[in-house]
Amino acid sequence: MTQGVTPVKRAQGGTPAEEAQGGPTVTWTVSGGRVLGPAPFFVLGIVNVTPDSFYDGGSHPDPGSALEHAALLAAQGADILDVGGESSRPYADPVSAAEETARVLPVVRGIRERGLAGPDGAPVAVSVDTYRASTALAVLDAGADIVNDISACAFDPELLDVVADRKPGYVLMHSQGRPGTMQDDPRYEDVVDEIRAFFEDGLKRLTAAGLPEERIVLDPGIGFGKLLEHNLAILRNMDRFAELGRPVLGALSNKSLFGALLGLAPGARVNATMAATAVLASRGVLLHRVHEVGAAREALAVGAALRRAD
Secondary structure: OOOOOOOEEEOOOOOHHHHHHOOEEEEEEOHHHOEEEEEOOEEEEEEEOOOOOOOOOOOOOOHHHHHHHHHHHHHHOOOEEEEEOOOOOOOOOOOOHHHHHHHHHHHHHHHHHHOOEOOOOOEOEEEEEOOOHHHHHHHHHOOOOEEEEOOOOOOOOHHHHHHHHHOOEEEEEOOOOOOOOOOOOOOOOOHHHHHHHHHHHHHHHHHHHOOOHHHEEEEOOOOOOOOHHHHHHHHHOHHHHHOOOOOEEEOOOOOHHHHHHHOOOHHHOHHHHHHHHHHHHHOOOOEEEEOOHHHHHHHHHHHHHHOOOO
8 A cells, every 4th residue: 555645534523323333434635735524435426518428418518507417416415526528438529628618617617606515514526527738727727626537647648737736636547548449449458457557657657746646536447448347347346446545436327337237228227326336335435426416325325324344
């Protein structure tokens, strides 16, 4: 485990059941040195400002409707609102940097202007799903706390300079290829070992550039250049990534692995998502990016109450 990193701590507060069991909690340092948590889990609510996302594309196609959805997710208990302006589904077409920024920036500003709060009563944390340096700068200036980057700073190398300088919370995600081609023929010798090595290299690169390690969360990138067997191997071995000393993010809400595994259409995958979310939480995955925030909080709260303290 990396020295000085303790992503899992004993609870200092929470529900009576959580306090009684003294269960594990997670913290995350984000922009401005703000520390989220400790909490038994974090729920990231997905706010897509896109016409073509795989699950809710077109449901919130403009900043106004996306902001209303953000307010709904905050009311349901989202700890973090994750705003995206470009679909990263397989075979999605990219949009311009100007279009992406025009989609997400008014939502970030609106969240701050409305004073949306998280479950602890503090301002809800805001994450923006982008791999572009220009978009990241704009949203961080507008009050965003976290950059959720599918590329690990590979698609726009200038993003590394931005996160090193501004020091937001940062999601280091693994992807084999870009969305337009990543599902063409993904191959691995050992997907778990390769992703773990990717995280080790990424952590060294980010910290060497100046991003403190306590700002970084790891996401193995379910569905990003992976077949069903790869996704299942990853989910069975999430503890291998947690051994690196940083919290791990479960981002599998309604994804195609449930279609491949169970034959379910995107709109019929909520139960499968919640089952997988609860199982991952029992294995120490305490951050979850989901479309259905209320259902996820219920599943995670039950899991936290049933989890036995060490």
